[in-house]
Amino acid sequence: MSRFLPLAYFQKPLEQGYKLLPLRFxxxxxxxxxxxxxAGEWSVISRRTLNALVRHQLSYDDPEYDALKAKxxxxxxxxxxxxxxxxxxxxxKLQHLSTFTALHIFVVTLRCEHSCPYCQVSRQSDDRxxxxxxxxxxxxxxxxxxxxxxxxxxxxxxxxxxxxxxxxIRYIVLxxxxxxxxxxxxxxxxxxxxxxxVTDEMLLFCKEHDILISTSLDGPRDIHNxxxxxxxxxxxxxxxxxxxxxxxxxxHDRVGALMTTTVRSLSYVNExxxxxxxxxxxxxxxxxxxxxxxxxxxxxxxxxxxxxxxRFYKDGLAKIIELNKxxxxxxxFYAATILTKMLTPSNPxxxxxxxxxxxxxxxxxxxxxxxxxxSDEGRMLAEMGDKKFRxxxxxxxxxxxxxxxxxxxxxxxxxxxxxxPMCSECAFEPxxxxxxxxxxxxxxxxxxxxxxxxxxxxxxxxxxxxxELMRGDRQIRAIFQTWATR
Amino acid sequence: xxxxxxxxAGATMEVKFDKAVFHVDSVxxxxxxxxxxxxxxxxxxxxxxxxxxxxxxxxxxAAMAAIIEDFKKEVLDQELRRSIALxxxxxxxxxxxxxxxxxxxxxx
Numbered sequence: 001m002s003r004f005l006p007l008a009y010f011q012k013p014l015e016q017g018y019k020l021l022p023l024r025f026x027x028x029x030x031x032x033x034x035x036x037x038x039a040g041e042w043s044v045i046s047r048r049t050l051n052a053l054v055r056h057q058l059s060y061d062d063p064e065y066d067a068l069k070a071k072x073x074x075x076x077x078x079x080x081x082x083x084x085x086x087x088x089x090x091x092x093k094l095q096h097l098s099t100f101t102a103l104h105i106f107v108v109t110l111r112c113e114h115s116c117p118y119c120q121v122s123r124q125s126d127d128r129x130x131x132x133x134x135x136x137x138x139x140x141x142x143x144x145x146x147x148x149x150x151x152x153x154x155x156x157x158x159x160x161x162x163x164x165x166x167x168x169i170r171y172i173v174l175x176x177x178x179x180x181x182x183x184x185x186x187x188x189x190x191x192x193x194x195x196x197x198v199t200d201e202m203l204l205f206c207k208e209h210d211i212l213i214s215t216s217l218d219g220p221r222d223i224h225n226x227x228x229x230x231x232x233x234x235x236x237x238x239x240x241x242x243x244x245x246x247x248x249x250x251x252h253d254r255v256g257a258l259m260t261t262t263v264r265s266l267s268y269v270n271e272x273x274x275x276x277x278x279x280x281x282x283x284x285x286x287x288x289x290x291x292x293x294x295x296x297x298x299x300x301x302x303x304x305x306x307x308x309x310x311r312f313y314k315d316g317l318a319k320i321i322e323l324n325k326x327x328x329x330x331x332x333f334y335a336a337t338i339l340t341k342m343l344t345p346s347n348p349x350x351x352x353x354x355x356x357x358x359x360x361x362x363x364x365x366x367x368x369x370x371x372x373x374x375s376d377e378g379r380m381l382a383e384m385g386d387k388k389f390r391x392x393x394x395x396x397x398x399x400x401x402x403x404x405x406x407x408x409x410x411x412x413x414x415x416x417x418x419x420x421p422m423c424s425e426c427a428f429e430p431x432x433x434x435x436x437x438x439x440x441x442x443x444x445x446x447x448x449x450x451x452x453x454x455x456x457x458x459x460x461x462x463x464x465x466x467x468e469l470m471r472g473d474r475q476i477r478a479i480f481q482t483w484a485t486r
Numbered sequence: 487x488x489x490x491x492x493x494x495a496g497a498t499m500e501v502k503f504d505k506a507v508f509h510v511d512s513v514x515x516x517x518x519x520x521x522x523x524x525x526x527x528x529x530x531x532x533x534x535x536x537x538x539x540x541x542x543x544x545x546x547x548a549a550m551a552a553i554i555e556d557f558k559k560e561v562l563d564q565e566l567r568r569s570i571a572l573x574x575x576x577x578x579x580x581x582x583x584x585x586x587x588x589x590x591x592x593x594x
Binding site: 020021022024025027038050051075083084086087088094425449451452 | 515518519520521522523563566567569570571573574575577578580581582583584585586587
């Protein structure tokens with residue numbers, strides 16, 4: 001006698017049909033669509049399957065049926081847990097909202113000894129002390145930092161060149177640690193520096209207080225020095241020497257680097273990646289210019305268009321994939337951020353790719369003059385004369401004034417992708433973000449018209465490209481999985 | 487008849503959709519997605535949803551024809567999205583309600 005019920009017993013509920021669960025779709029190519037659900041689970045199916053699915057004509061013995069059911073695109077009488085599971089997954093994706101601001105950026109000075117034409121923060125010449133943050137302002141900023149409920153607090157020092165006001169960095173680090181004796185947060189520090197003026201004394205302080213270094217490296221000597229002019233024309237030499245020395249003192253993995261793509265970079269993606277590989281970095285962020293500061297004034301931003309950058313990006317990604325296939329582990333960080341959304345339950349909390357928007361929620365910026373901004377880009381815009389994203393001032397406003405200000409809440413509410421035109425029905429919405437600052441800067445509106453938004457078309461193209469790459473090559477899928485869970 | 491008709495010359499073309507088949511919201515949503523390619527003017531008559539599409543100067547006839555073809559496909563996609571949204575709205579709201587519900591329930 002069989003210990004199992006007959007097959008017909010299990011098939012009977014299925015024969016009663018299925019119900020659709022919320023899903024969105026977007027064409028991937030002429031014959032296939034990408035479908036996603038509220039939790040960001042996705043699948044690529046044919047248009048024939050999509051039509052059958054929506055018309056309730058998909059048979060339970062169709063090869064696609066179980067996969068669509070497993071990813072919660074349909075529900076049948078065989079399972080009643082899909083709604084609870086989906087809700088749990090949505091909750092997990094939005095978990096970061098409950099802990100609020102983790103990243104706190106201190107602009108300790110706007111002075112810089114470089115004169116990069118693409119500077120997005122509109123740096124000032126290095127002899128103007130009026131652009132330094134005072135201890136009094138820093139103290140008030142720290143009081144705001146520790147009002148955030150986040151169990152993890154990262155304080156990032158930016159400029160200008162923050163090392164030009166190192167005494168204030170030292171003060172803030174020691175005071176933050178003192179306050180944290182009581183607060184008991186997971187406290188981290190990062191200095192975003194070009195390393196041109198770094199000294200051993202500074203590095204020893206960084207070692208003592210476990211401070212990370214994030215530097216700028218635009219590629220090989222020629223590209224870097226042309227992109228980043230400074231007196232002596234030796235930005236590259238100083239950056240390389242600084243990276244080497246910082247690694248000796250702090251440890252290899254305590255130093256990261258960021259590159260910025262200029263029109264000069266476009267033909268040299270392979271050389272730029274080679275530079276990063278030869279220096280032993282774990283990856284690269286192939287980052288386009290943003291429409292702020294001197295990048296607008298000097299027309300660096302307008303020097304290349306979206307399509308040119310996408311070609312640069314795709315070529316670079318192809319090279320990086322080949323490196324990984326040959327056994328060299330190397331990550332493209334923008335892809336990795338998106339893949340974390342696509343392939344894991346987590347949300348990496350990258351400000352540009354968040355909805356509700358990451359402004360204020362993911363990051364807060366304390367400017368040298370005491371003004372508080374909703375994001376780094378918000379203060380870049382302010383240096384251009386537009387204080388749309390200024391949330392208040394440390395010397396006049398309370399934490400509640402700042403986080404409940406209309407300047408923060410209105411753009412977050414208005415730009416929420418779950419309700420704005422096009423985004424609300426876009427299949428790629430779970431992977432994307434609102435970025436109200438970008439849309440305000442480029443279109444004068446925090447929502448923006450997405451059909452004419454380079455942010456929208458650039459990211460849509462990347463989402464499709466990553467999906468196509470994964471589908472076409474199981475090895476790439478495996479590589480991407482390691483990036484997503486790194 | 488659900489086949490849209492196209493008439494016109496130069497930078498303006500007219501496309502019609504049968505009101506018995508298409509919902510005006512689907513046409514509007516589809517037209518919105520094409521704002522980078524034409525400026526739509528949507529009107530209703532007893533039988534049809536009319537779309538007067540003005541293309542930027544210099545758009546070739548072939549390009550206009552291709553864009554209109556894509557627009558018609560997008561209207562069909564929007565109809566599909568509309569039927570999915572109508573059918574799944576209650577589930578969507580239930581999932582969001584569950585996701586944002588308090589974690590701990592009151593113990594009796």
